Amino acid sequence: MIPQAVDYKRAGSVSEAISLLAENPDAKILAGGHSLIPAMKLRLNSPSLLIDIARIPELRYIEVRDGGVAIGAASTHHDIISNAEIQSRYGVMIEAGELIGDTQVRNVGTLGGSIAHADPSADWPAALIALNASIKVEGPNGAREIPATEFFLGFFYTALEEGEIVTEVVLPAPAAGSRSVYRKFMQPASRFAIVGCAASVTIDGGTITDATISLTGVSADGAFLDEAVGAALIGKSASLETIEAAANAAAEGVELNEDHYASKAYRKHLAKVYTKRALAGACGL
């Protein structure tokens, strides 16, 4: 399969990428290309120009900042899971990242590309929501920072405005006593999440003081914060009974996704099972 003819330009800086995008309304940003190029080969997407941002040095870094970690948008999945700072603080990023596709995909695909693409079964969006991360974007009207909970708006749909690019993801410092995990039931061929649950739980003296739980693959609208699960945990003791009750609240009142792998009812069931497993992991049970 061969994509439609397309021009290719490599941007040397973020500002060059933004100007090229502004001058070419039919253009698309190219990062790893591991969502875009397969789509172009299927002719689901036929931009006139690809603006390659993968090698912009100011977009590929991972650094500790204010006790948290800032990740440049062009960092690959492999960059992230092999980073010692992320390994030591953000279990959910490692567990989610290691389950993305396969070695070859993780060597090329980027964090910024994954979240801008916003596949409703992608793994990073769930992890970023559970960590209360924020996403920095830049466009012709300047830069802004969007909480992950407000970034993912629906099916392949984000808060990115026309002409904007994702530049950075900021993971806040993890609270003392917190632990974050990811559990996923994957599509056996693509390894995308049929159901993925990211949970970040803070425990103080046996009591859950904070909990953010998000699900991906479950809703047709993509990853979302499941507030009912969090609410069922906060203030309770970190016990099996607590997590069982909380997991039972998962994926209620959601427009459920459905495909030939999993019906709505099965997805909802899996969402509860995987939420329970994630909570057990995050509570050390």
Next chain:
Amino acid sequence: MPKITVTVNGTQHTHEVEGRLLLVHYLRDVLGLTGTHVGCDTSSCGACTIHLNGNAVKSCSMLAAQADGATITTIEGLASGDELHPLQVGFKEEHGLQCGFCTPGMIMCAADLLNRNPNPTEQEIREGLEGNICRCTGYHNIVRAVQHAAGQLEAAS
């Protein structure tokens, strides 16, 4: 049209290419290196795996233009002269192939795995080769082939 310069198996090449030219087609059709196979053409099977700056990548899902400036190794570049790479020896000794269609991709991906983890467990080998599909062998002998290579590489170091 973008102009690219790449070093493939130690030889530098410069070509003007169409923006849409896939890296695997550049390797096969422009350079004549047909050891890199196209299996699924949809980024799932790993038959097209090569090394780009030392990392295993699926060349059916990249543009040639993205590889500009890169150092590429394909299956043709793995042996040193007549001396097979330990992975090639392993696949031969352990019967790691039947039809051989998946083998170049398997070997290139396994080479990335052994670079990162010279002594992988069976589980790590199976996980490391998740992106490569074989329709013939049932994988057991592929795992043994990689273990054979790991043993050889360890003995040599």
